[in-house]
Amino acid sequence: MGILEKFEQFEGEGARRYDRAVSRFSFILYWHALRDLKRIGVKGKYLEAGCGPGILAVRVAKELGVEVVAFDISGSMVEIARKRARDAGVSVRFVVGDVERDYFGEFDVVYSTFSLHHWENPEKGLENLWRMVKAGGVLYILDARREGFVGHGLSFYEFKSFFENLENAGKIEVRRRFPLMVSGIAVKEV
Numbered sequence: 787m788g789i790l791e792k793f794e795q796f797e798g799e800g801a802r803r804y805d806r807a808v809s810r811f812s813f814i815l816y817w818h819a820l821r822d823l824k825r826i827g828v829k830g831k832y833l834e835a836g837c838g839p840g841i842l843a844v845r846v847a848k849e850l851g852v853e854v855v856a857f858d859i860s861g862s863m864v865e866i867a868r869k870r871a872r873d874a875g876v877s878v879r880f881v882v883g884d885v886e887r888d889y890f891g892e893f894d895v896v897y898s899t900f901s902l903h904h905w906e907n908p909e910k911g912l913e914n915l916w917r918m919v920k921a922g923g924v925l926y927i928l929d930a931r932r933e934g935f936v937g938h939g940l941s942f943y944e945f946k947s948f949f950e951n952l953e954n955a956g957k958i959e960v961r962r963r964f965p966l967m968v969s970g971i972a973v974k975e976v
């Protein structure tokens with residue numbers, strides 16, 4: 787098993803391994819996302835898709851003072867995330883769910899980090915998340931970016947085209963982020 791594949795197993799021991807690794811680098815990994823979400827500055831209800839061990843969801847709830855629901859397809863990740871929130875004394879609702887199928891209601895902000903390139907059909911996943919964004923609300927995605935033969939994830943242009951295809955998207959901002967990341971923000975028209 788290659789080193790990257792080892793960190794892309796999300797059930798059982800794989801989830802615990804991912805949690806241990808990411809806990810060490812969380813400051814760097816979530817730096818863009820936390821800054822961007824603070825800059826977007828919307829209050830209210832947030833939904834995180836593919837939340838993994840819940841490190842970002844707990845920080846978003848705590849640092850932005852918003853209500854967060856977070857889901858992941860892996861039951862092991864959801865268990866780790868629930869424990870993290872309990873230990874931190876932070877209230878986040880963690881549930882098991884599939885980004886391509888499940889509906890959790892309407893939210894002011896729907897966001898996701900480093901998960902999209904694992905979805906079977908990223909375009910379908912994004913469309914499903916988009917329908918959970920309230921009118922006037924925001925979709926925010928940060929993910930790994932493939933550049934030529936370097937990195938993994940989607941290319942900048944694939945990622946951008948998904949954002950451009952969202953129905954009723956008012957403002958869209960898609961940016962390359964250092965190093966080998968890509969972010970997208972879409973605001974839903976009222």
Ligand SMILES: C[S@@+](CC[C@H](N)C(=O)[O-])C[C@H]1O[C@@H](n2cnc3c(N)ncnc32)[C@H](O)[C@@H]1O
Binds near residue numbers: 837857858859883886
């Ligand atoms: C690389 S981890 C990222 C976890 C977390 N967002 C982070 O930034 O550390 C990818 C996560 O996406 C989840 N995932 C993959 N496919 C999914 C799907 N269809 N629906 C929901 N979550 C999914 C995996 O179980 C895994 O926890």
